[in-house]
Amino acid sequence: xxxxxxxxxxxxxxxxxxxxxxxxxxxxxxxxxxxxxxxxxxxxxxxxxxxxxxxxxxxxxxxxxxxxxxxxxxxxxxxxxxxxxxxxxxxxxxxxxxxxxxxxxxxxxxxxxxxxxxxxxxxxxxxxxxxxxxxxxxxxxxxxxxxxxxxxxxxxxxxxxxxxxxxxxxxxxxxxxxxxxxxxxxxxxxxxxxxxxxxxxxxxxxxxxxxxxxxxxxxxxxxxxxxxxxxxxxxxxxxxxxxxxxxxxxxxxxxxxxxxxxxxxxxxxxx
Numbered sequence: 001x002x003x004x005x006x007x008x009x010x011x012x013x014x015x016x017x018x019x020x021x022x023x024x025x026x027x028x029x030x031x032x033x034x035x036x037x038x039x040x041x042x043x044x045x046x047x048x049x050x051x052x053x054x055x056x057x058x059x060x061x062x063x064x065x066x067x068x069x070x071x072x073x074x075x076x077x078x079x080x081x082x083x084x085x086x087x088x089x090x091x092x093x094x095x096x097x098x099x100x101x102x103x104x105x106x107x108x109x110x111x112x113x114x115x116x117x118x119x120x121x122x123x124x125x126x127x128x129x130x131x132x133x134x135x136x137x138x139x140x141x142x143x144x145x146x147x148x149x150x151x152x153x154x155x156x157x158x159x160x161x162x163x164x165x166x167x168x169x170x171x172x173x174x175x176x177x178x179x180x181x182x183x184x185x186x187x188x189x190x191x192x193x194x195x196x197x198x199x200x201x202x203x204x205x206x207x208x209x210x211x212x213x214x215x216x217x218x219x220x221x222x223x224x225x226x227x228x229x230x231x232x233x234x235x236x237x238x239x240x241x242x243x244x245x246x247x248x249x250x251x252x253x254x255x256x257x258x259x260x261x262x263x264x265x266x267x268x269x270x271x
Contacts, residue, residue, distance in 0.1 A: 020166060020213055021084040021110040027055040032085045032116055040212050048205045050258025054241075058192055061241040061264045062161045063089045065190050068234075068245060069157045069266070070098035073188060077156040078104045079146065081134045081179075082163030085113055086120050091159065092127040100126075105146050107132045134163060135171055137178040155186035162262075164193035164227065165206070166215040176227045183269050189231055192241060192264040194218045199260055224263055231267035238265035 018040040022033040026041035033041075045051050069075040076099050080091045083106035092104040104127045106117060117129030128149055132140040140146060150156055158179055167175055180189060194209075196202050196218035209216025225238045236243065242250050242259040244266075250259075 018212055019110045019112075020082070020215075021108055021113055023213065024055060024162065025085045027052055028059065030085060032112065043212075044205065044208050047208060048201050048261075050201075050256050050261065051205065053256060053258030054261040057241045057259060058162050058262055058264075059089070061192060061244050062091065062159075063094050064245050064247060065159075065161070065264065065266055066091050066094040066157075067098065069188055069190065070095045070102060073157075073268075075155060075157045075188060076102045077150050077154065078102065078159060079107070079150060079156055080104065080159045080161070081107045081140070082160060082166065083108050083113065083129075084162070085110075086116055092121070092124065096126070102126065103150060104128075105130060105149055107134065107140055107143075107146070109133050134160070135167065135175060137175050137182075141179075141182050152182060153184060155188070156183055157188045157190055158183060160189075160191045161264075162192055164191050164224065165209075165217050165219060166213075167217075168215060169217065172227065177229065180229050180231065180269070185269050185271055187269045188234075188266055189228060189269070190264075190266045191224065191227065192262055193224050194261060195224065195240075195263040196220050197260065199257075201257060202261060205261065221263060224265065228265060228267040231269050234266045234268060238263050240264075 018037045022037040023040050026033040026037045078091050078095055095102040095104055106129045111131055114129050114131045121127045128145045130143050130145045132143060194206060202218045206216045206218040221238055240255060240259055241262045241264045242255060243252055244264040
C-alpha cells in the first residue's frame with residue numbers, strides 16, 4: 001500500500017460541505033463526489049430546468065475550444081484554472097490528441113482534484129495538477145509547477161471554463177486582469193460563464209450557488225465580454241455555449257433552457 005493510499009481520505013478533505021469541483025462532478029454523473037455534493041446537485045436540478053444539459057454543454061464547449069486552440073491556433077501550452085475533477089475528454093486528453101507534446105497544467109482549490117489527477121496522470125510527463133486558489137492569481141502564476149513547467153515567454157491558452165461566475169464582483173476585475181497581463185501576444189483567453197440575459201433560472205442558479213458554495217454570479221453578455229479586455233474575440237464572439245462553433249446543427253432561435261444558462265468566448269492577445 002502506498003503512502004497516499006494509507007492516508008486516504010486526505011486530512012484536508014472536508015466532507016461536511018460541498019465543493020464546486022465535486023458538485024459539478026455530481027451533475028455530470030461522476031463518482032468522485034460525496035453525499036453533500038449529490039444533495040446540492042439534486043437540489044439545483046430540481047429547481048433549474050435544463051441544468052444537467054447545461055453542465056454537459058459546458059464540457060462539450062471545452063472540448064471544442066481546446067480542439068480549436070490546438071489545431072487551428074497551434075497552441076501547445078494550456079493553463080486550466082478551476083479545472084474541476086478529471087472526467088472524460090479533459091483538456092490534456094483533447095490537446096494531446098492533436099499534439100502529444102502539448103503541456104497542460106490544471107489548477108483547482110479542491111485537494112481531491114490533486115489526488116485523482118496525480119493517480120490518472122502518473123505516467124503523463126507533460127501534464128501537471130496544482131492545488132491553488134484562482135482568486136490569488138499571483139500565487140498561482142508563481143507556483144513552481146506553473147511557472148517552472150509552462151514557458152510564459154511563448155503563447156499560452158489560459159482557461160477559465162466554468163470559473164468566471166465563481167469570482168465575486170470585488171475581485172473579478174483584478175483577477176482576470178492579472179491573468180491577462182501574464183500572457184504574451186499570441187496567447188488566448190478561453191472563458192465560459194453563467195449568463196444573465198433576463199431569464200429567471202439564470203439568477204436562481206446564481207442564488208443557489210451562492211447559498212451553498214459561497215460564490216456564484218450570473219453576468220450579462222456585456223460583462224463577460226468586458227473581462228476579455230482588449231483581446232480580440234474569435235468568431236462567433238461571446239455567445240451561448242451551444243452556439244460556439246457547434247459540431248452539429250443548432251437552431252439559435254430555439255435553444256433549450258439548459259442551453260441558455262451559459263456563454264463562452266475565446267479571444268486572442270494581439271499586442
